[in-house]
Amino acid sequence: MLTQVRNALKGVVAWIVVVLLILAFAMFGVPEMRQFADNSALTVGGEKFSAQYIQSEFSRSVQAQRTQSGGAYTRDDAIASGLPDQVINSIATTSALSQFASDLGLALPREILRDYLQQNENFQNPATGQFDRLVLESILSRNGITAGEFERRIEEDLMRTQVFGALAASGPAPDVLVAAFLLRETENRRIAYLTVTDNMAGIAAEPTPDDLQTYYQSNQEAFTAPEYRTFDLLILRHEDFRDDLATPEEDLRQIYEANKPRLYDKPETRTLYQTTFDTETEAQAAVAALRQGKPFENIASERGLSLEAVTFTDAQKRDILDPAVAEAAFVDGLEEGAVLDPVESLFGWSIIQIAGITAPETITYEEVREEIKSTYLEQDTRRRLQDAIDEIEEERDTGADLAIAAESIGKSIVTVGPIDRFSFAPGGAIIDKVPGEALIEAFQLDEGDESEAATLATSDGYFFVSMNEITPPTLEPFDYVRDEVEQRWRKEEREQRISGTVRGIRDAVTAGQSLDEAAEPFARAPIELTVGRRFENDTISTAFNDQLFFAELGDLVSGPTALGQSQVVAEIREIVVAPNDIPPEQQNIYSQYLGYQLDQELLEAFVTTLREDYGVKMNRAQLDILFADTQ
Secondary structure (H helix, E strand, C coil), X not given: CHHHHHHHHHCHHHHXXXXXXXXXXXXXXXXXXXXXXXXXXXXXXXXXXXXXXXXXXXHHHHHHHHHHCCCCCCHHHHHHCCHHHHHHHHHHHHHHHHHHHHHCCCCCCHHHHHHHXXXXXXXXXXXXXXXXXXXXXXXXXXXXXXXXXXXXXXXXXXXXXXXXHHHCCCCCCCHHHHHXXXXXXXXXXEEEEEEECXXXXXXXXXXXXXXXXXXXXXXXXXXXXXXXXXXXXXXXXXXXXXXXXXXXXXXHHHHHHHHHHHHHEECCEEEEXXXXXXXXXXXXXXXXXXXXXXXXXXXXXXXXXXXXXXXEEEECHHHCXXXXXXXXXXXXCCCCCCECCCEEECCEEEEEXXXXXXXXXXXXXXXXXXXXXXXXXXXXXXXXXXXXXXXXXXXXXXXXXXXXXHHCCCCCXXXXXXXXXXXXXXXXXXXXXXXXXXXXXXXXXXXXXXXXXXXXXXXXXXXXXXXXXXXXXXXXXXXXXXXXXXXXXXXXXHHHHHHHHHXXXXXXXXXXXXXXXXXXXXXXXXXXXXXXXXXXXXXXXXXXXXXXXXXXXXXXXXXXXCCCCCEEEEEEEEEEECCCCCCHHHHXXXXXXXXXXXXXXXXXXXXXXXXXXXXXXXXXXXXXXXXXXXX
């Protein structure tokens, strides 16, 4: 986040494009939107924002995205991508930061603002390397921001930067931290390990009937059958109500005509070259040169601009923010290559050349008929499905059970169960084709209860559940589970023997023997191995490796093997730090990265707390109206 803030403050073009640090603060979730008593669409602490202001910021963001994407970004695209929430969230965050800066009494002398504008390379003429007001005005004009508004925002932004600067170290991580992280990556350990298997742990005991009975009584939870439920299930999917649906041609055409202006009519677009002069005389001279054949690229170059910087690609009339320029550039009858007379615009005298014209286009009814038909059928299907649900509810209101209610719409229920909450039947068979959400609902009902209509997780229908029978958890008879009891008893006995052998080896080492000497009675020799932090094999698991690197030199570590039913005992014999082969320049980058991570965590915590302290309240009703036309 800090990097984004700094980049935004260094490059004002980027700052404009993302609109007041939208991307810098997009990571902070938009607070719960609720309706409040006042008429403000957004309130942050003592500052209120109208719906008109939010709409303006949103429109500016759409325009910026459209410019970046070459004109292929629409308002609907913005809604679909969540841009409204990003804009609202950005306004809320920047307001909280500004209020905090104000509460601290921070002030920005005008000299700092002047120096910032003079030194920022985005406002410098590439030919002279000096601040060029025309470059600034061109940028502002293309982004619909007045000079006064821009100055105010830059001033607020620089004050907020003072706050960030006080919090962030703005440098590499401490050397101690970097060294610790690098050491962690280069550290290896030489170990000696012994695998303790079943045949090293003595002769297995044979269980007596009393042993098995005692184990059964002491571990009843392991031999208790889970709760089982039997229920009726009715599933209604959209596809079940699609048969025999009609698609009247007249209706489809009405839908097309109703949506034609918004969806199917593509307006004329024009590609323009445009730049601005201080005086009409200068503009007239430039127009004359263009009409005599001088390329617009040369005009732009003389003013320290590239052709790309003065080009509006495939713009609609509404995309041109300066009204005078928009009116002049979209006069009927203009042809490609036409050079317009100078236009008195917001920032001076603009000259315009029509670089390209794309005629308006209409997508025909025949081209989108199948798409409209599919949508029409989907809507009709949903209506049929909702009618069916209403009819079921009416039947149940009369006292009919789910089975009878289903018959009223020509459907039938399916009886499921007995089944446990994990979809297993008694004996372990899996009962499939029961939606997980229906199973969850079934285990929340009491015997005799029926659920309301609930949405399927796939969003393609609804389901009803009627609970018939609940069988509570039941301890299985000993004779029924005797084989399982013996199997578990033998497994536990084996684990105890192996664990006892491991304890004996550890005790012997603690008493003064080496691991090699403690292994001699088993006719085994420990295996020596050097391992890194990510080492693993059939014996050493990832979890056991973690234990090795938490232990100290000379310690013994024991635990289960990665595979099989054995255990492993390992001794840390040497801690080796491999030579650091990371080049110094990469170490510096790593140090900067760790420093950035520390800054980011601090700033995220600070901004989150700041928003909570000032309070962010949103009027959901106003915001819904604001963006309703594209939802």
